[in-house]
Amino acid sequence: MQKTFLLLFLFLFFKLSFAQQHQLSEAAEISVLTVGPGTSLNDAFGHSAFRIKDLNQGIDLVYGYGEYDFDAPNFYLKFAQGKLNYLISRTNFNRFYQVYTYYNRSIKEQVLNLSSTEKQKLYDYLVNNYKPENRAYLYEFFYDNCATKIKDVSNIVLNNAITFNKPKDFKEASFRTLIQNNLNRNSWGSLGIDLALGAVIDRKASPEDHMFLPENIYKFFKNATIKNKEPLVKESKTLYAKRETKFTNSFFSSPLFIFGIIGLIILFITYQDHKNEQRTKWLDISIFAVTGLIGIVILLLWFATNHTGTHQNYNLLWAFALNILFIGQLLKPIPNLWFIKYIKLLVILLCLLALHWTIGVQVFAIGLIPFLIALFVRYIFLVKHFNKL
Secondary structure: OHHHHHHHHHHHHHHHHHHHHOOOOOOOEEEEEEEOOOOOHHHOOOEEEEEEEEHHHOEEEEEEEEEOOOOOOOHHHHHHHOOOEEEEEEEEHHHHHHHHHHOOOOEEEEEEOOOHHHHHHHHHHHHHHOOOOOOEEEOEOOOEOHHHHHHHHHHHHOOOOEEOOOOOOOOOOEHHHHHHOOOOOOOHHHHHHHHHOOHHHHOEOOOHHHHHOHHHHHHHHHHOEEOOOEEOEEEEEEEEOOOOOOOOOOHHHOHHHHHHHHHHHHHHHHHHHHHHOOOOHHHHHHHHHHHHHHHHHHHHHHHOOOOHHHOOOHHHHOOOHHHHHHHHHHHOOOOOHHHHHHHHHHHHHHHHHHHHHHHOOOOOOHHHHHHHHHHHHHHHHHHHHHHHO
16 A cells, blocks of 8 residues: 555656646747758758747757658658658757857747747647657658748647738749749759659649748748737847858859750760761660650659659650660661651650740759750751651
């Protein structure tokens, strides 16, 4: 009996101690932190997080979403498939501040206009979410990332009582435009995004969908209201302003320049082939191999992964996966007659690509323009060359 009472006492003691550790005082503040973009592609869109500050309780923590779980089995395969679970993170604010200021990334803070009950509820939600059994979640770039989690958690805690009003500078845009506004269009990161993501991201994003970007979380929260039209944010401040740095990307290492050189090489060889009435086999084999392999990768991203942004990717109109199967025809002195019709199909597909781009079905990478022009000319040459044989 004594042991039973002792165990019960210890249980109640630890439960009470745990509750006191997570009980915020009246002076507590909860704010949203918005971190500016970094220099690499993975941090080009910034970051969002919650700050829980209660000096009376010795609490100053930052909770953020979107941390990699490097210990996950088959990490790289799951990442590629879009099946990788990400984690909620927790860190001391001073550590958070030191890291981002070291990398010269701006930090803005918005103190939320919450009651003591609402602050406690939000904090309890984050504490519970950080438990090992709850930390992991399936990340999605447009709808379940570090920024959208801020919006979603706030809505959950406030029982969807938040009204998000459009910022004064709000402009309708597609998901692709919103992404590319944060990038240099003539950069390898921009090209990779335009190559991997399909026409689904060229549709107009709703005002709330704009909040997949941290900077838009800041803008929408700034104009949001709760309850009786009270502002959601009661105070905004800049904790760290980014230092201006002189950094310019060299045009000579950009996609437009590199693919421009490749395009000129293809056009020059094609001109020489036309002039000498010959055909450079290695060039045609290289074109079919490269475009075919890229097409296979695009198909896998579309059909073999959970990435929603990779669907309906019309880059397949130039990166035609079937090319890889017909390389053997290019090795023959005289290919089969049906192969000439196949090359005509490739010409038609390039014309369809131009049409898709013109009417806005999908926007393609500007860095590819010289290469696509060269492909068109080379395919026309092949049709004429094989017809003469």
